[in-house]
Amino acid sequence: MARFGILTSGGDCPGLNAVIRGAVLKGETVYGHSYLGFKDGWRGLVEGDVIPLDRAVVRGLSHEGGTILGTSRFGPYTEPQGGPENIKKVLDDLRVDGVIAIGGEGTASAAKRLYGDGINIVGVPKTIDNDLGATDYTFGFDTAVSIATEAIDRLRTTGNSHMRCMVLEVMGRHAGWIALHSGIAGGAHAILIPEQPESLDQICAWVTSVRARGRAPMVVVAEGFKLPDMGAAHSTKGLDGFNRPRLGGIGEVLAPLIEERTGIETRATVLGHIQRGGSPTGFDRVLATRMGMAVSDLVADRGWGEMVALRGTNIVRVDFEEALANHKVVPQEQYQEIRVIFG
Ligand SMILES: Nc1ncnc2c1ncn2[C@@H]1O[C@H](COP(=O)(O)OP(=O)(O)OP(=O)(O)O)[C@@H](O)[C@H]1O
Numbered sequence: 001m002a003r004f005g006i007l008t009s010g011g012d013c014p015g016l017n018a019v020i021r022g023a024v025l026k027g028e029t030v031y032g033h034s035y036l037g038f039k040d041g042w043r044g045l046v047e048g049d050v051i052p053l054d055r056a057v058v059r060g061l062s063h064e065g066g067t068i069l070g071t072s073r074f075g076p077y078t079e080p081q082g083g084p085e086n087i088k089k090v091l092d093d094l095r096v097d098g099v100i101a102i103g104g105e106g107t108a109s110a111a112k113r114l115y116g117d118g119i120n121i122v123g124v125p126k127t128i129d130n131d132l133g134a135t136d137y138t139f140g141f142d143t144a145v146s147i148a149t150e151a152i153d154r155l156r157t158t159g160n161s162h163m164r165c166m167v168l169e170v171m172g173r174h175a176g177w178i179a180l181h182s183g184i185a186g187g188a189h190a191i192l193i194p195e196q197p198e199s200l201d202q203i204c205a206w207v208t209s210v211r212a213r214g215r216a217p218m219v220v221v222a223e224g225f226k227l228p229d230m231g232a233a234h235s236t237k238g239l240d241g242f243n244r245p246r247l248g249g250i251g252e253v254l255a256p257l258i259e260e261r262t263g264i265e266t267r268a269t270v271l272g273h274i275q276r277g278g279s280p281t282g283f284d285r286v287l288a289t290r291m292g293m294a295v296s297d298l299v300a301d302r303g304w305g306e307m308v309a310l311r312g313t314n315i316v317r318v319d320f321e322e323a324l325a326n327h328k329v330v331p332q333e334q335y336q337e338i339r340v341i342f343g
């Protein structure tokens with residue numbers, strides 16, 4: 001009987017458990033395959049740290065946030081014992097025929113390299129950031145947008161009561177999708193994204209015009225947004241597990257600048273990891289479950305080196321090369337479409 005291993009890697013994301021459930025249920029029921037889970041991303045694969053995954057283990061999982069497997073930013077090449085030779089040995093010892101890596105762009109890059117080095121591996125795209133070009137939407141994004149939209153709704157009532165300018169900072173390192181969608185949904189007066197620098201003068205002009213007609217200004221900013229004179233995105237929290245600067249705090253930088261420049265009392269809220277926590281929305285549960293079932297088909301067909309992806313309403317297969325070719329950022333036209341009504 002064929003056996004496959006699943007891992008979740010990179011930042012977690014609502015819907016990961018629904019993918020695991022979808023893959024295990026279809027794999028067992030339709031193909032008679034068995035599954036196990038590697039713990040904490042690539043670490044479990046490199047160290048052979050596994051848990052059994054069967055119908056009983058995945059019962060009731062589709063509504064649960066996080067990942068029952070754990071996740072990390074552990075490097076499959078850089079860490080001690082890493083590298084394809086050791087990983088091949090782990091897979092042989094465990095009698096695992098192939099690996100399903102659920103992750104973002106970094107995880108897919110690592111999976112592509114491992115595939116090139118002879119490991120049987122496929123991928124499932126995930127990220128709340130929705131910035132993977134291979135797929136129209138990633139699961140987790142809709143949940144993050146819902147949470148951020150609710151935060152805007154709540155900030156507006158307190159902002160209106162005090163006639164304050166409220167600044168909400170959401171995630172989005174290189175891509176402003178969460179800011180754009182939640183900002184549109186919540187009727188923000190300005191949306192600031194990494195793809196588009198806006199001057200402090202322009203931001204304050206929007207804020208002032210809102211206040212001038214008796215409203216409390218609402219500004220949504222993505223963590224990766226830069227003012228024109230900033231060389232790099234705001235970072236004061238050191239590096240992440242993969243040595244990249246941890247972002248966060250641009251909202252706290254902007255709020256006093258807006259207050260000083262406009263004279264309007266301003267407060268900042270950083271939404272942070274609340275965006276990634278808790279139950280996935282119905283949309284994300286459906287997408288994640290379909291992707292899980294589709295990846296069980298993919299391993300049944302031994303489609304190594306490929307990922308599942310959403311195109312329109314269909315789940316399709318794309319190879320790692322193609323999947324990684326495009327980083328999906330907010331196109332200028334889409335930003336300009338909403339920018340015309342800022343202020
Ligand atoms: N080019 C690469 N080659 C080898 N390993 C990589 C590469 N890029 C990333 N990795 C490994 O994969 C792990 C997961 O990648 P990363 O931290 O970028 O998260 P991700 O999968 O992109 O998810 P997200 O960005 O949504 O949190 C990294 O911590 C790193 O160990």
Ligand SMILES: O=P(O)(O)OC[C@H]1O[C@](O)(CO)[C@@H](O)[C@@H]1O
Pocket residue numbers: 011012104127128129171172173223240246247276
């Ligand atoms: O969980 P960490 O390491 O704080 O990562 C935060 C990053 O992960 C993401 O949530 C997903 O890539 C980004 O939006 C954010 O910059």
Ligand SMILES: [Mg+2]
Pocket residue numbers: 010104105106
């Ligand atoms: Mg990434």
